[in-house]
Amino acid sequence: MAREQEDTGAGVLVLAGTPIGRPDDATYRLVRELTTADVVAAEDTRRLRRLASNLDVRLPGRVVSYFEGNEESRTPELVSALRDGARVMLVTDAGMPSVSDPGYRLVEAALGAGARVTAVPGPSAVLTALAVSGLPVARFAFEGFPPRRAGERARWFAALAGEERTLVFFESRHRLASTLRMMADSFGADRQAVVCRELTKRHEEIRRDVLDRLATWAETENPLGEITIVVTGAPASAGRDPSVSLEAAVETVAERVATGSSRKDAIAGVAREFGLRKRELYDAVVNQRSA
CATH class of the missing domain: 3.30.950.10 (Tetrapyrrole methylase, C-terminal domain)
Structure with a gap:
Protein backbone atom coordinates (compact mmCIF):
# COMPACT_ATOMS: atom_id res chain seq x y z
CA MET A 1 0.00 0.00 0.00
CA ALA A 2 2.78 2.42 0.88
CA ARG A 3 4.41 1.78 -2.49
CA GLU A 4 1.15 2.56 -4.29
CA GLN A 5 0.81 5.79 -2.34
CA GLU A 6 4.30 6.92 -3.31
CA ASP A 7 3.59 6.18 -6.99
CA THR A 8 0.68 8.64 -7.03
CA GLY A 9 3.12 11.54 -6.91
CA ALA A 10 1.35 12.97 -3.87
CA GLY A 11 3.34 14.52 -1.07
CA VAL A 12 3.98 13.45 2.50
CA LEU A 13 2.10 14.35 5.67
CA VAL A 14 4.40 14.41 8.69
CA LEU A 15 2.77 14.21 12.13
CA ALA A 16 5.35 15.65 14.49
CA GLY A 17 5.45 15.19 18.24
CA THR A 18 6.50 18.38 20.04
CA PRO A 19 7.78 18.85 23.61
CA ILE A 20 5.14 18.65 26.35
CA GLY A 21 7.30 20.84 28.55
CA ARG A 22 10.99 21.60 28.12
CA PRO A 23 12.05 22.68 24.60
CA ASP A 24 15.19 20.56 24.89
CA ASP A 25 12.99 17.46 24.88
CA ALA A 26 12.71 18.04 21.12
CA THR A 27 14.30 15.41 18.90
CA TYR A 28 16.94 16.04 16.25
CA ARG A 29 14.49 14.83 13.63
CA LEU A 30 11.88 17.38 14.70
CA VAL A 31 14.46 20.12 14.11
CA ARG A 32 15.31 18.72 10.67
CA GLU A 33 11.69 18.38 9.63
CA LEU A 34 10.92 21.96 10.68
CA THR A 35 13.68 23.21 8.39
CA THR A 36 12.59 21.15 5.36
CA ALA A 37 8.79 21.22 5.40
CA ASP A 38 7.04 23.06 2.59
CA VAL A 39 4.07 23.79 4.84
CA VAL A 40 3.87 23.70 8.63
CA ALA A 41 0.33 23.53 10.00
CA ALA A 42 0.32 24.49 13.68
CA GLU A 43 -2.38 24.46 16.33
CA ASP A 44 -0.98 27.78 17.56
CA THR A 45 1.41 29.56 15.18
CA ARG A 46 2.76 31.78 17.96
CA ARG A 47 3.73 28.79 20.07
CA LEU A 48 5.32 27.20 17.02
CA ARG A 49 7.46 30.27 16.37
CA ARG A 50 8.42 30.41 20.05
CA LEU A 51 9.49 26.74 19.89
CA ALA A 52 11.48 27.40 16.70
CA SER A 53 13.21 30.32 18.39
CA ASN A 54 14.08 28.18 21.43
CA LEU A 55 15.51 25.54 19.11
CA ASP A 56 17.32 28.17 17.01
CA VAL A 57 15.48 26.96 13.93
CA ARG A 58 14.43 28.98 10.89
CA LEU A 59 11.07 28.06 9.32
CA PRO A 60 11.51 28.39 5.54
CA GLY A 61 8.15 26.81 4.74
CA ARG A 62 4.71 28.43 4.78
CA VAL A 63 3.21 28.47 8.28
CA VAL A 64 -0.58 28.17 8.64
CA SER A 65 -2.90 27.69 11.58
CA TYR A 66 -4.71 24.38 12.07
CA PHE A 67 -6.88 24.15 15.15
CA GLU A 68 -10.30 22.94 16.19
CA GLY A 69 -12.04 26.06 14.92
CA ASN A 70 -10.69 25.92 11.36
CA GLU A 71 -9.86 22.22 11.01
CA GLU A 72 -12.76 21.52 8.67
CA SER A 73 -12.09 24.47 6.36
CA ARG A 74 -8.28 24.21 6.37
CA THR A 75 -8.07 20.47 5.62
CA PRO A 76 -8.92 20.75 1.86
CA GLU A 77 -6.19 23.39 1.46
CA LEU A 78 -3.58 21.12 3.03
CA VAL A 79 -4.77 18.11 1.02
CA SER A 80 -4.43 20.20 -2.14
CA ALA A 81 -0.82 20.95 -1.18
CA LEU A 82 -0.22 17.23 -0.64
CA ARG A 83 -1.67 16.43 -4.07
CA ASP A 84 0.82 18.89 -5.52
CA GLY A 85 3.66 16.95 -3.91
CA ALA A 86 4.31 19.14 -0.86
CA ARG A 87 5.79 17.96 2.41
CA VAL A 88 3.20 19.07 4.97
CA MET A 89 4.08 19.01 8.64
CA LEU A 90 1.43 19.03 11.38
CA VAL A 91 2.28 20.08 14.93
CA THR A 92 0.10 20.76 17.96
CA ASP A 93 0.80 22.79 21.08
CA ALA A 94 2.37 19.80 22.83
CA GLY A 95 2.65 16.08 22.22
CA MET A 96 1.45 14.06 19.24
CA PRO A 97 -1.17 15.34 16.78
CA SER A 98 -4.48 13.42 16.81
CA VAL A 99 -4.12 12.45 20.50
CA SER A 100 -6.83 14.71 21.99
CA ASP A 101 -5.64 17.29 19.44
CA PRO A 102 -6.39 18.14 15.79
CA GLY A 103 -5.07 15.66 13.25
CA TYR A 104 -7.42 12.76 12.61
CA ARG A 105 -9.45 14.59 9.98
CA LEU A 106 -6.31 15.54 8.05
CA VAL A 107 -4.81 12.04 8.27
CA GLU A 108 -8.01 10.52 6.91
CA ALA A 109 -8.18 13.04 4.05
CA ALA A 110 -4.48 12.67 3.23
CA LEU A 111 -4.73 8.89 2.97
CA GLY A 112 -7.80 9.30 0.79
CA ALA A 113 -5.78 11.55 -1.53
CA GLY A 114 -3.04 8.93 -1.86
CA ALA A 115 -0.47 10.82 0.22
CA ARG A 116 2.00 9.05 2.46
CA VAL A 117 1.58 9.64 6.19
CA THR A 118 4.50 9.33 8.58
CA ALA A 119 5.35 10.56 12.05
CA VAL A 120 8.17 12.10 14.04
CA PRO A 121 7.93 10.28 17.40
CA GLY A 122 8.19 12.59 20.34
CA PRO A 123 7.20 13.30 23.93
CA SER A 124 3.83 12.01 25.09
CA ALA A 125 2.04 13.10 28.25
CA ALA A 238 -15.04 -5.55 41.07
CA GLY A 239 -17.72 -6.45 38.55
CA ARG A 240 -21.27 -6.92 39.80
CA ASP A 241 -21.88 -10.50 40.95
CA PRO A 242 -25.32 -11.46 39.62
CA SER A 243 -25.88 -13.54 42.78
CA VAL A 244 -25.53 -10.45 44.97
CA SER A 245 -28.83 -8.94 46.04
CA LEU A 246 -28.92 -5.16 46.06
CA GLU A 247 -31.66 -5.40 48.67
CA ALA A 248 -29.36 -7.45 50.92
CA ALA A 249 -26.64 -4.85 50.52
CA VAL A 250 -29.07 -2.08 51.50
CA GLU A 251 -30.06 -4.06 54.59
CA THR A 252 -26.41 -4.52 55.52
CA VAL A 253 -25.86 -0.76 55.24
CA ALA A 254 -28.84 -0.18 57.56
CA GLU A 255 -27.45 -2.67 60.08
CA ARG A 256 -24.06 -0.96 60.18
CA VAL A 257 -25.60 2.49 60.52
CA ALA A 258 -27.72 1.16 63.40
CA THR A 259 -24.55 -0.02 65.17
CA GLY A 260 -22.84 3.36 64.91
CA SER A 261 -21.23 3.61 61.44
CA SER A 262 -21.82 6.73 59.39
CA ARG A 263 -23.93 6.17 56.30
CA LYS A 264 -21.05 7.23 54.06
CA ASP A 265 -18.62 4.73 55.60
CA ALA A 266 -21.22 1.97 55.63
CA ILE A 267 -22.04 2.43 51.95
CA ALA A 268 -18.37 2.54 50.98
CA GLY A 269 -17.55 -0.62 52.91
CA VAL A 270 -20.57 -2.63 51.78
CA ALA A 271 -20.13 -1.59 48.16
CA ARG A 272 -16.53 -2.78 48.24
CA GLU A 273 -17.40 -6.09 49.93
CA PHE A 274 -20.40 -6.84 47.70
CA GLY A 275 -18.71 -5.82 44.46
CA LEU A 276 -21.19 -2.99 43.86
CA ARG A 277 -20.65 0.51 42.56
CA LYS A 278 -20.87 2.94 45.46
CA ARG A 279 -23.17 5.28 43.54
CA GLU A 280 -25.53 2.41 42.74
CA LEU A 281 -25.73 1.39 46.40
CA TYR A 282 -26.10 4.98 47.57
CA ASP A 283 -29.05 5.54 45.22
CA ALA A 284 -30.69 2.31 46.47
CA VAL A 285 -30.26 3.37 50.10
CA VAL A 286 -31.73 6.83 49.43
CA ASN A 287 -34.63 5.36 47.47
CA GLN A 288 -35.48 2.98 50.31
CA ARG A 289 -35.42 5.81 52.86
CA SER A 290 -37.78 7.91 50.72
CA ALA A 291 -40.15 5.01 49.96
Missing part, protein backbone atom coordinates in the same frame (compact mmCIF):
# COMPACT_ATOMS: atom_id res chain seq x y z
CA VAL A 126 0.14 9.79 28.25
CA LEU A 127 3.21 7.56 28.25
CA THR A 128 5.25 9.87 30.47
CA ALA A 129 2.54 9.89 33.13
CA LEU A 130 2.17 6.12 32.93
CA ALA A 131 5.90 5.59 33.25
CA VAL A 132 6.27 7.70 36.39
CA SER A 133 2.95 6.74 38.01
CA GLY A 134 4.11 3.58 39.72
CA LEU A 135 0.79 1.98 38.73
CA PRO A 136 0.45 -1.16 36.56
CA VAL A 137 1.24 -0.35 32.92
CA ALA A 138 1.02 -3.72 31.16
CA ARG A 139 -2.53 -2.89 30.07
CA PHE A 140 -3.95 0.61 29.97
CA ALA A 141 -6.68 2.67 28.29
CA PHE A 142 -6.37 6.32 27.35
CA GLU A 143 -9.74 8.05 27.80
CA GLY A 144 -8.77 11.62 26.90
CA PHE A 145 -10.72 14.54 28.38
CA PRO A 146 -13.83 13.67 30.43
CA PRO A 147 -17.10 15.32 29.36
CA ARG A 148 -17.42 18.93 30.49
CA ARG A 149 -20.98 18.77 31.81
CA ALA A 150 -21.11 17.45 35.36
CA GLY A 151 -24.01 15.05 34.87
CA GLU A 152 -22.57 13.52 31.73
CA ARG A 153 -19.15 13.28 33.38
CA ALA A 154 -20.59 11.43 36.39
CA ARG A 155 -22.37 8.91 34.15
CA TRP A 156 -19.20 8.46 32.09
CA PHE A 157 -17.12 7.64 35.18
CA ALA A 158 -19.80 5.27 36.47
CA ALA A 159 -19.55 3.33 33.19
CA LEU A 160 -15.76 3.05 33.63
CA ALA A 161 -15.88 1.93 37.27
CA GLY A 162 -15.38 -1.75 36.44
CA GLU A 163 -12.57 -1.24 33.88
CA GLU A 164 -9.64 -3.42 34.97
CA ARG A 165 -6.98 -1.65 32.89
CA THR A 166 -5.09 1.35 34.24
CA LEU A 167 -6.87 4.49 33.03
CA VAL A 168 -5.27 7.70 31.77
CA PHE A 169 -7.13 11.02 31.47
CA PHE A 170 -6.38 14.60 30.53
CA GLU A 171 -8.21 17.29 32.47
CA SER A 172 -8.46 21.06 32.68
CA ARG A 173 -7.20 22.60 35.91
CA HIS A 174 -10.60 24.29 36.25
CA ARG A 175 -12.38 20.93 36.54
CA LEU A 176 -9.66 18.90 38.28
CA ALA A 177 -11.15 19.02 41.78
CA SER A 178 -14.69 18.11 40.70
CA THR A 179 -13.38 15.37 38.39
CA LEU A 180 -11.30 13.76 41.14
CA ARG A 181 -14.29 13.92 43.49
CA MET A 182 -16.50 12.23 40.88
CA MET A 183 -13.82 9.59 40.32
CA ALA A 184 -13.72 8.92 44.07
CA ASP A 185 -17.51 8.55 44.10
CA SER A 186 -17.59 6.23 41.07
CA PHE A 187 -14.34 4.25 41.39
CA GLY A 188 -14.07 4.19 45.18
CA ALA A 189 -12.49 6.67 47.59
CA ASP A 190 -9.53 4.35 48.19
CA ARG A 191 -8.67 3.69 44.52
CA GLN A 192 -5.01 4.53 43.89
CA ALA A 193 -4.32 7.34 41.44
CA VAL A 194 -1.65 9.79 40.36
CA VAL A 195 -2.01 13.42 39.30
CA CYS A 196 0.80 14.62 37.05
CA ARG A 197 1.08 18.38 36.67
CA GLU A 198 3.33 20.30 34.28
CA LEU A 199 5.20 17.19 33.12
CA THR A 200 8.88 17.84 32.27
CA LYS A 201 8.47 21.55 33.04
CA ARG A 202 10.22 23.55 35.74
CA HIS A 203 7.34 23.18 38.21
CA GLU A 204 6.62 19.51 37.50
CA GLU A 205 4.62 17.87 40.29
CA ILE A 206 3.63 14.21 40.60
CA ARG A 207 1.21 13.47 43.43
CA ARG A 208 0.39 9.85 44.30
CA ASP A 209 -2.47 9.00 46.68
CA VAL A 210 -5.98 7.57 46.86
CA LEU A 211 -8.68 9.43 44.96
CA ASP A 212 -10.42 10.81 48.05
CA ARG A 213 -7.30 12.53 49.35
CA LEU A 214 -6.29 13.70 45.88
CA ALA A 215 -9.72 15.30 45.50
CA THR A 216 -9.33 17.07 48.84
CA TRP A 217 -5.87 18.29 47.84
CA ALA A 218 -7.19 19.69 44.53
CA GLU A 219 -10.14 21.35 46.28
CA THR A 220 -7.77 22.99 48.76
CA GLU A 221 -4.78 23.87 46.58
CA ASN A 222 -6.43 24.55 43.20
CA PRO A 223 -3.29 23.47 41.30
CA LEU A 224 -2.42 25.15 37.99
CA GLY A 225 -0.95 23.84 34.75
CA GLU A 226 -1.40 20.97 32.32
CA ILE A 227 -2.90 17.93 34.08
CA THR A 228 -2.71 14.19 33.38
CA ILE A 229 -4.46 11.73 35.71
CA VAL A 230 -3.60 8.04 36.00
CA VAL A 231 -5.97 5.75 37.89
CA THR A 232 -5.33 2.11 38.71
CA GLY A 233 -7.82 -0.33 37.23
CA ALA A 234 -10.62 -2.01 39.13
CA PRO A 235 -9.83 -5.33 40.85
CA ALA A 236 -10.80 -8.35 38.78
CA SER A 237 -13.58 -9.07 41.29
Whole structure:
Protein backbone atom coordinates (compact mmCIF):
# COMPACT_ATOMS: atom_id res chain seq x y z
CA MET A 1 0.00 0.00 0.00
CA ALA A 2 2.78 2.42 0.88
CA ARG A 3 4.41 1.78 -2.49
CA GLU A 4 1.15 2.56 -4.29
CA GLN A 5 0.81 5.79 -2.34
CA GLU A 6 4.30 6.92 -3.31
CA ASP A 7 3.59 6.18 -6.99
CA THR A 8 0.68 8.64 -7.03
CA GLY A 9 3.12 11.54 -6.91
CA ALA A 10 1.35 12.97 -3.87
CA GLY A 11 3.34 14.52 -1.07
CA VAL A 12 3.98 13.45 2.50
CA LEU A 13 2.10 14.35 5.67
CA VAL A 14 4.40 14.41 8.69
CA LEU A 15 2.77 14.21 12.13
CA ALA A 16 5.35 15.65 14.49
CA GLY A 17 5.45 15.19 18.24
CA THR A 18 6.50 18.38 20.04
CA PRO A 19 7.78 18.85 23.61
CA ILE A 20 5.14 18.65 26.35
CA GLY A 21 7.30 20.84 28.55
CA ARG A 22 10.99 21.60 28.12
CA PRO A 23 12.05 22.68 24.60
CA ASP A 24 15.19 20.56 24.89
CA ASP A 25 12.99 17.46 24.88
CA ALA A 26 12.71 18.04 21.12
CA THR A 27 14.30 15.41 18.90
CA TYR A 28 16.94 16.04 16.25
CA ARG A 29 14.49 14.83 13.63
CA LEU A 30 11.88 17.38 14.70
CA VAL A 31 14.46 20.12 14.11
CA ARG A 32 15.31 18.72 10.67
CA GLU A 33 11.69 18.38 9.63
CA LEU A 34 10.92 21.96 10.68
CA THR A 35 13.68 23.21 8.39
CA THR A 36 12.59 21.15 5.36
CA ALA A 37 8.79 21.22 5.40
CA ASP A 38 7.04 23.06 2.59
CA VAL A 39 4.07 23.79 4.84
CA VAL A 40 3.87 23.70 8.63
CA ALA A 41 0.33 23.53 10.00
CA ALA A 42 0.32 24.49 13.68
CA GLU A 43 -2.38 24.46 16.33
CA ASP A 44 -0.98 27.78 17.56
CA THR A 45 1.41 29.56 15.18
CA ARG A 46 2.76 31.78 17.96
CA ARG A 47 3.73 28.79 20.07
CA LEU A 48 5.32 27.20 17.02
CA ARG A 49 7.46 30.27 16.37
CA ARG A 50 8.42 30.41 20.05
CA LEU A 51 9.49 26.74 19.89
CA ALA A 52 11.48 27.40 16.70
CA SER A 53 13.21 30.32 18.39
CA ASN A 54 14.08 28.18 21.43
CA LEU A 55 15.51 25.54 19.11
CA ASP A 56 17.32 28.17 17.01
CA VAL A 57 15.48 26.96 13.93
CA ARG A 58 14.43 28.98 10.89
CA LEU A 59 11.07 28.06 9.32
CA PRO A 60 11.51 28.39 5.54
CA GLY A 61 8.15 26.81 4.74
CA ARG A 62 4.71 28.43 4.78
CA VAL A 63 3.21 28.47 8.28
CA VAL A 64 -0.58 28.17 8.64
CA SER A 65 -2.90 27.69 11.58
CA TYR A 66 -4.71 24.38 12.07
CA PHE A 67 -6.88 24.15 15.15
CA GLU A 68 -10.30 22.94 16.19
CA GLY A 69 -12.04 26.06 14.92
CA ASN A 70 -10.69 25.92 11.36
CA GLU A 71 -9.86 22.22 11.01
CA GLU A 72 -12.76 21.52 8.67
CA SER A 73 -12.09 24.47 6.36
CA ARG A 74 -8.28 24.21 6.37
CA THR A 75 -8.07 20.47 5.62
CA PRO A 76 -8.92 20.75 1.86
CA GLU A 77 -6.19 23.39 1.46
CA LEU A 78 -3.58 21.12 3.03
CA VAL A 79 -4.77 18.11 1.02
CA SER A 80 -4.43 20.20 -2.14
CA ALA A 81 -0.82 20.95 -1.18
CA LEU A 82 -0.22 17.23 -0.64
CA ARG A 83 -1.67 16.43 -4.07
CA ASP A 84 0.82 18.89 -5.52
CA GLY A 85 3.66 16.95 -3.91
CA ALA A 86 4.31 19.14 -0.86
CA ARG A 87 5.79 17.96 2.41
CA VAL A 88 3.20 19.07 4.97
CA MET A 89 4.08 19.01 8.64
CA LEU A 90 1.43 19.03 11.38
CA VAL A 91 2.28 20.08 14.93
CA THR A 92 0.10 20.76 17.96
CA ASP A 93 0.80 22.79 21.08
CA ALA A 94 2.37 19.80 22.83
CA GLY A 95 2.65 16.08 22.22
CA MET A 96 1.45 14.06 19.24
CA PRO A 97 -1.17 15.34 16.78
CA SER A 98 -4.48 13.42 16.81
CA VAL A 99 -4.12 12.45 20.50
CA SER A 100 -6.83 14.71 21.99
CA ASP A 101 -5.64 17.29 19.44
CA PRO A 102 -6.39 18.14 15.79
CA GLY A 103 -5.07 15.66 13.25
CA TYR A 104 -7.42 12.76 12.61
CA ARG A 105 -9.45 14.59 9.98
CA LEU A 106 -6.31 15.54 8.05
CA VAL A 107 -4.81 12.04 8.27
CA GLU A 108 -8.01 10.52 6.91
CA ALA A 109 -8.18 13.04 4.05
CA ALA A 110 -4.48 12.67 3.23
CA LEU A 111 -4.73 8.89 2.97
CA GLY A 112 -7.80 9.30 0.79
CA ALA A 113 -5.78 11.55 -1.53
CA GLY A 114 -3.04 8.93 -1.86
CA ALA A 115 -0.47 10.82 0.22
CA ARG A 116 2.00 9.05 2.46
CA VAL A 117 1.58 9.64 6.19
CA THR A 118 4.50 9.33 8.58
CA ALA A 119 5.35 10.56 12.05
CA VAL A 120 8.17 12.10 14.04
CA PRO A 121 7.93 10.28 17.40
CA GLY A 122 8.19 12.59 20.34
CA PRO A 123 7.20 13.30 23.93
CA SER A 124 3.83 12.01 25.09
CA ALA A 125 2.04 13.10 28.25
CA VAL A 126 0.14 9.79 28.25
CA LEU A 127 3.21 7.56 28.25
CA THR A 128 5.25 9.87 30.47
CA ALA A 129 2.54 9.89 33.13
CA LEU A 130 2.17 6.12 32.93
CA ALA A 131 5.90 5.59 33.25
CA VAL A 132 6.27 7.70 36.39
CA SER A 133 2.95 6.74 38.01
CA GLY A 134 4.11 3.58 39.72
CA LEU A 135 0.79 1.98 38.73
CA PRO A 136 0.45 -1.16 36.56
CA VAL A 137 1.24 -0.35 32.92
CA ALA A 138 1.02 -3.72 31.16
CA ARG A 139 -2.53 -2.89 30.07
CA PHE A 140 -3.95 0.61 29.97
CA ALA A 141 -6.68 2.67 28.29
CA PHE A 142 -6.37 6.32 27.35
CA GLU A 143 -9.74 8.05 27.80
CA GLY A 144 -8.77 11.62 26.90
CA PHE A 145 -10.72 14.54 28.38
CA PRO A 146 -13.83 13.67 30.43
CA PRO A 147 -17.10 15.32 29.36
CA ARG A 148 -17.42 18.93 30.49
CA ARG A 149 -20.98 18.77 31.81
CA ALA A 150 -21.11 17.45 35.36
CA GLY A 151 -24.01 15.05 34.87
CA GLU A 152 -22.57 13.52 31.73
CA ARG A 153 -19.15 13.28 33.38
CA ALA A 154 -20.59 11.43 36.39
CA ARG A 155 -22.37 8.91 34.15
CA TRP A 156 -19.20 8.46 32.09
CA PHE A 157 -17.12 7.64 35.18
CA ALA A 158 -19.80 5.27 36.47
CA ALA A 159 -19.55 3.33 33.19
CA LEU A 160 -15.76 3.05 33.63
CA ALA A 161 -15.88 1.93 37.27
CA GLY A 162 -15.38 -1.75 36.44
CA GLU A 163 -12.57 -1.24 33.88
CA GLU A 164 -9.64 -3.42 34.97
CA ARG A 165 -6.98 -1.65 32.89
CA THR A 166 -5.09 1.35 34.24
CA LEU A 167 -6.87 4.49 33.03
CA VAL A 168 -5.27 7.70 31.77
CA PHE A 169 -7.13 11.02 31.47
CA PHE A 170 -6.38 14.60 30.53
CA GLU A 171 -8.21 17.29 32.47
CA SER A 172 -8.46 21.06 32.68
CA ARG A 173 -7.20 22.60 35.91
CA HIS A 174 -10.60 24.29 36.25
CA ARG A 175 -12.38 20.93 36.54
CA LEU A 176 -9.66 18.90 38.28
CA ALA A 177 -11.15 19.02 41.78
CA SER A 178 -14.69 18.11 40.70
CA THR A 179 -13.38 15.37 38.39
CA LEU A 180 -11.30 13.76 41.14
CA ARG A 181 -14.29 13.92 43.49
CA MET A 182 -16.50 12.23 40.88
CA MET A 183 -13.82 9.59 40.32
CA ALA A 184 -13.72 8.92 44.07
CA ASP A 185 -17.51 8.55 44.10
CA SER A 186 -17.59 6.23 41.07
CA PHE A 187 -14.34 4.25 41.39
CA GLY A 188 -14.07 4.19 45.18
CA ALA A 189 -12.49 6.67 47.59
CA ASP A 190 -9.53 4.35 48.19
CA ARG A 191 -8.67 3.69 44.52
CA GLN A 192 -5.01 4.53 43.89
CA ALA A 193 -4.32 7.34 41.44
CA VAL A 194 -1.65 9.79 40.36
CA VAL A 195 -2.01 13.42 39.30
CA CYS A 196 0.80 14.62 37.05
CA ARG A 197 1.08 18.38 36.67
CA GLU A 198 3.33 20.30 34.28
CA LEU A 199 5.20 17.19 33.12
CA THR A 200 8.88 17.84 32.27
CA LYS A 201 8.47 21.55 33.04
CA ARG A 202 10.22 23.55 35.74
CA HIS A 203 7.34 23.18 38.21
CA GLU A 204 6.62 19.51 37.50
CA GLU A 205 4.62 17.87 40.29
CA ILE A 206 3.63 14.21 40.60
CA ARG A 207 1.21 13.47 43.43
CA ARG A 208 0.39 9.85 44.30
CA ASP A 209 -2.47 9.00 46.68
CA VAL A 210 -5.98 7.57 46.86
CA LEU A 211 -8.68 9.43 44.96
CA ASP A 212 -10.42 10.81 48.05
CA ARG A 213 -7.30 12.53 49.35
CA LEU A 214 -6.29 13.70 45.88
CA ALA A 215 -9.72 15.30 45.50
CA THR A 216 -9.33 17.07 48.84
CA TRP A 217 -5.87 18.29 47.84
CA ALA A 218 -7.19 19.69 44.53
CA GLU A 219 -10.14 21.35 46.28
CA THR A 220 -7.77 22.99 48.76
CA GLU A 221 -4.78 23.87 46.58
CA ASN A 222 -6.43 24.55 43.20
CA PRO A 223 -3.29 23.47 41.30
CA LEU A 224 -2.42 25.15 37.99
CA GLY A 225 -0.95 23.84 34.75
CA GLU A 226 -1.40 20.97 32.32
CA ILE A 227 -2.90 17.93 34.08
CA THR A 228 -2.71 14.19 33.38
CA ILE A 229 -4.46 11.73 35.71
CA VAL A 230 -3.60 8.04 36.00
CA VAL A 231 -5.97 5.75 37.89
CA THR A 232 -5.33 2.11 38.71
CA GLY A 233 -7.82 -0.33 37.23
CA ALA A 234 -10.62 -2.01 39.13
CA PRO A 235 -9.83 -5.33 40.85
CA ALA A 236 -10.80 -8.35 38.78
CA SER A 237 -13.58 -9.07 41.29
CA ALA A 238 -15.04 -5.55 41.07
CA GLY A 239 -17.72 -6.45 38.55
CA ARG A 240 -21.27 -6.92 39.80
CA ASP A 241 -21.88 -10.50 40.95
CA PRO A 242 -25.32 -11.46 39.62
CA SER A 243 -25.88 -13.54 42.78
CA VAL A 244 -25.53 -10.45 44.97
CA SER A 245 -28.83 -8.94 46.04
CA LEU A 246 -28.92 -5.16 46.06
CA GLU A 247 -31.66 -5.40 48.67
CA ALA A 248 -29.36 -7.45 50.92
CA ALA A 249 -26.64 -4.85 50.52
CA VAL A 250 -29.07 -2.08 51.50
CA GLU A 251 -30.06 -4.06 54.59
CA THR A 252 -26.41 -4.52 55.52
CA VAL A 253 -25.86 -0.76 55.24
CA ALA A 254 -28.84 -0.18 57.56
CA GLU A 255 -27.45 -2.67 60.08
CA ARG A 256 -24.06 -0.96 60.18
CA VAL A 257 -25.60 2.49 60.52
CA ALA A 258 -27.72 1.16 63.40
CA THR A 259 -24.55 -0.02 65.17
CA GLY A 260 -22.84 3.36 64.91
CA SER A 261 -21.23 3.61 61.44
CA SER A 262 -21.82 6.73 59.39
CA ARG A 263 -23.93 6.17 56.30
CA LYS A 264 -21.05 7.23 54.06
CA ASP A 265 -18.62 4.73 55.60
CA ALA A 266 -21.22 1.97 55.63
CA ILE A 267 -22.04 2.43 51.95
CA ALA A 268 -18.37 2.54 50.98
CA GLY A 269 -17.55 -0.62 52.91
CA VAL A 270 -20.57 -2.63 51.78
CA ALA A 271 -20.13 -1.59 48.16
CA ARG A 272 -16.53 -2.78 48.24
CA GLU A 273 -17.40 -6.09 49.93
CA PHE A 274 -20.40 -6.84 47.70
CA GLY A 275 -18.71 -5.82 44.46
CA LEU A 276 -21.19 -2.99 43.86
CA ARG A 277 -20.65 0.51 42.56
CA LYS A 278 -20.87 2.94 45.46
CA ARG A 279 -23.17 5.28 43.54
CA GLU A 280 -25.53 2.41 42.74
CA LEU A 281 -25.73 1.39 46.40
CA TYR A 282 -26.10 4.98 47.57
CA ASP A 283 -29.05 5.54 45.22
CA ALA A 284 -30.69 2.31 46.47
CA VAL A 285 -30.26 3.37 50.10
CA VAL A 286 -31.73 6.83 49.43
CA ASN A 287 -34.63 5.36 47.47
CA GLN A 288 -35.48 2.98 50.31
CA ARG A 289 -35.42 5.81 52.86
CA SER A 290 -37.78 7.91 50.72
CA ALA A 291 -40.15 5.01 49.96
